[in-house]
Amino acid sequence: MAATPSSSRIPIIIILVLALLAISVSSSPATAPLSGSDTDLAALLAFKAQLADPLSVLANNWTGTSFCHWTGVSCSRRRQRLTALSFSATPLIGPLVPHLGNLSFLSHLNITYANITGSIPPELGRLRRLRYLELRGNSLSGDIPTALGNLTSLEFLWLSYNQLTGQIPPDIFVHMRKLNTISLAENYLTSQIPPYLFNNTTSLRYMYFYSNNLLGQIPPKMLLHLFNLREIDLSDNKLSSQIPPYLFNNTPSLINIHFANVGLSGHIPPEMLLHLFNLRNLDLSVNDLSSQIPAYPFNNTPFLEILNLPSNNLEGNMDFLSALSNCRNLQLINLEGNSFTGSLPDNMGNLTSRLVTFIAGFNNLIGGLPTTILNISSLEWLHLPNNLLTKPIPKSIDVMKTLQWLDMSRNDILGTIPNEIGMIGSLQRLFLQRNKFFGSIPSSFGNLSSLEKVDLSNNELSSMIPASLFHLNKLIELDLSYNSFDGSLPVDVSGLTQIYQMDISSNFLRESIPKSIGQLKMLTYLNLSHNSFRGNMQDPLQNLTNLASLDLSFNHISGTIPMFLANFTDLITLNLSFNMLEGQIPEGGVFSNLALQSLIGNAKLCGAPHLGFLPCVEKSHSSSRHFPKFLLPIFIVAFGSISTILYLWARNKLTNKTDIRISFDSIDGIGHQIVSYRELIGATNNFDEDNLLGSGSFGRVFKGELSGLAVAIKVLDMQMEQAMRSFDAECRVLRMARHRNLMRILNTCSNLDFRALVLQYMPNGSLDKLLHQSQSTMHLGFLERLDVMLDVSMAMEYLHHDHFEVVLHCDLKPSNVLFDEDMTAHVADFGIARLLLGDDTSMICASMPGTVGYMAPEYGSLGKASRESDVFSYGIMFLEVFTGRKPTDAMFGGELTLRQWVHRAFPVDLVHVVDDQLFQGPASSSSYDLYGGFLSPIFELGLLCSSDSPCQRMNMKDVVVGLKNIKAEYNKMRAAASRGATE
Helix, strand or coil, X not given: CCHHHHHHHHHHHHHHHHHHHHHHHHHCCCCCCCCHHHHHHHHHHHHHHCCCCCCCHHHHHCCCCCHHHCCCEEECCCCCCEEEEEEECCCCXXXXXXXXXXXXXXXXXXXXXXXXXXXXXXXXXXXXXXXXXXXXXXXXXXXXXXXXXXXXXXXXXXXXXXXXXXXXXXXXXXXXXXXXXXXXXXXXXXXXXXXXXXXXXXXXXXXECCCCCCECCCCCCCCCCCCCCCEEECCCCECCCECCCCCXXXXXXXXXXXXXXXXXXXXXXXXXXXCCCCCCEEECCCCEEEECCCCHHHHHCCCCCEEECXXXXXXXXXXXXXXXXXXXXXXXEECCCCEEEEECCHHHHHCCCCCCEEECCCCEEECCCCHHHHHCCCCXXXXXXXXXXXXXXXHHHHHCCCCCEEECCCCCCEEECCHHHXXXXXXCEEECCCCEEEECCCHHHHHCCCCCEEECCCXXXXXXXXXXXXXXXXXXEEECCCCEEEECCCCCCCCCCCCCEEECCCCEEEEECCHHHHHCCCCCEEECCCCEEEECCHHHHCXXXXXXXXXXXXXXXXXXXXXHHHXXXXXXXXXXXCCEEEEXXXXXXXXXXXXXXXXXXXXXXXXXXXXXXXXXXXXXXXXXXXXXXXXXXXXXXXXXXXXXXXXXXXXXXHHHCCCCCHHHXXXXXXXXXXXXXXXXXXXXXXXXXHHEEEECCCEEEEEEEECCEEEEEEEECCCCHHHHHHHHHHHHHHHHCCCCCECCEEEEEECCCCEEEEEECCCCCEHHHHHHCCCXXXXXXXHHHHHHHHHHHHHHHHHHHHCCCEEECCCCCHHHEEECCCCCEEECCCCCCEEECCCCCCEECCCCCCCCCCCCHHHHHHCEECHHHHHHHHHHHHHHHHHCCCCCCCCCECCECHHHHHHHHCCCCHHHCCCHHHHCCCHHHCHHHHCCCXXXXXXXXXXXXXXXXXXXXCCHHHHHHHHHXXXXXXXXXXXXXXXXXXX
């Protein structure tokens, strides 16, 4: 029994000892370190803790302590230590933590296009086993840490596409003897290139420093020890340097040299290419290089494929081309934008049969095409615009069976267009404008079934335009302006099914405009000015609803101006001057902003007093002497009615000091009956079903007309209590809210038995109909959809953040986005809108219906409305717009939702979920654009807005900024592509 107390004390002592050991371990890590696995786990958790993880990639996958199975993590088998951390195109958003420097077994650190911010932690320099360090495509800023020079095992260093600044540390590569690839491209690095930067990196094969702000000279000995170098790219810097003569002497393995837009000056050293036996690509474009091109160095570059020298000041003749006959793999020669003189040498025919592209425009070349050039059987692109060529195109040009692009525009070529051009079936682009071609267009042009663009303008061509030209169903641009074509256009021009731009102005064409031109539904630009066309324009133009520019000036067109032109929503430019038009000038649409110069020279037009035309007066064939007596009472009543109307109108003018139409927009109280029930009866023909626009949750909407203004009249169901609240809420919101992208309330009608809202009329229907109704003729391309969602986001930003009270929509969906005549999107149907008392106050209302598929989880289950629930609805609608799938589509059900479907494809398989319609239609929405890097940010925004967790959703201010940035980048890319195509 005596042993019992002592035995009970033993566990207590052990516990005390263990506690002291624990304290010792925590306070003295040097004497009792954590295990390697624990260190790795701690580093990963610290990394995770600093990241926003908007798509919950880490939150959903980094759970438990067995981190070797976590997404993006790889471990060694023997030690269970972390060896690789890899994330690509996964939005993590946040900084890299210094704790990553504790991952002592890490060999691969690959975090690309993840929106990582902040600076590069110097602690990464402790990772002695690191072989791959790839952090490109993020938002890293600050200097490159010199501590990275301690990474002696490093083979690949990718820091490109960030926002790094400062200089390149001079000694950073001294100990990196295994370095294979270095990329610091697309940053903001400044200063000079250190002269001995690569003295010890003999293994270096690829070096990319392009698109920075590097200054000064190219160090003459920079490449002295790079015996294995295969590619160097210094393009788009500010080096202001000459090419050191012996720069490449010790780089026999070099394949690609990219020195474009570097600031090079002086001449191309003859010794430069002497030892580059393996050279494939030489790009010295957009510099200030001068003098002649040396010929003999090309004798030592037998594998050369691309010679790119445009936009310099190179001069002399082109005899050096003969030396290129040794380069049997040559595919592209670009000499555009220099000062070369003389003619193209006859020995051009000795160039390799593999040559695909020859570009020498914007020089001072004379003569013409040497017949020997026709020996180059593989040539696809031949560009010689803006030279001094005078000789005719050789008739034997038809042997160039692979030619796709022929540009000899802006020369002085004198002669006829050879009939043989019509035998080149592969031809897609033909530009012969601004020469001295005469005669007719060969009828053989009808054989050019692949032709897409043809410009023969500003020549001396005559005779009739061959009918065969109008049967080319792939033609999208046709310019025959400023010639001497006569006769009439063919009766049938409907074969140009794809054409969107046609200019036949400044010729001698006569007769009427063919009616078949109305079948060219894709036409957006039509110029028939300065001809002698007769007849009216009613029938030919009525179906050309996509027109953006129409010029019929200086013809003999008669009749009235068709009223339908005012309804062409895309029509921006219209010129009808100097014709024989008469009658009323239409109102609205393009005529709202038309200048006098567009209508002048039509003496019998009337209306549009702001342009100086007389008012239209109806002709009267009766006089007072012959006025029938039986009409006198009618006349008196009518006169009295008109007088009364004028009196009321005048009184209204004096009271309100505003026009009657403007008064529609000046509602002065919810219960004030500005519009009577009787007026609404008359405006809608007693609410005739023919005027019904649609039905909603709380009533029906009719089209009507009040004082000449087309309106939508929303009549509420008085049997529903919610409809009464809807009326009050919608009146309050729309009466006080003023925004370009919100539906405007013009007036109200309210009494004990009737409630109605008078709203803007939206002639182009809803987003839902445009997306999902097959009979819709309007194509919504990528840019159009982007603009629609930007319009909606700006409206919601106003309601959520800029209105003096926070307004919730609570039922945002495509059927509530309507389009006016200009295709501007307006957010509508605030029937269940709610006002919040404070910015962050949610509101619970069990009676708010919402719409299945668009309701946020917390809204649908709890009736809890907030700005975040509106953002969720916006996100679902955003995904619907770019996938073309409704959230209630039959393919969704059970556990698969629209958002989950997109999330599974994000980011690498988005092409499988994007709407197929975006790969059709105009070039602005082509697959080329979508593959240009815009799918990922678009769908990322939609996924973020529709996150299940409200706190992870974006706010509407950030949505607007994000969409504006995407649109700016998109337009920038399209402009660059357009310039490239033009050049």
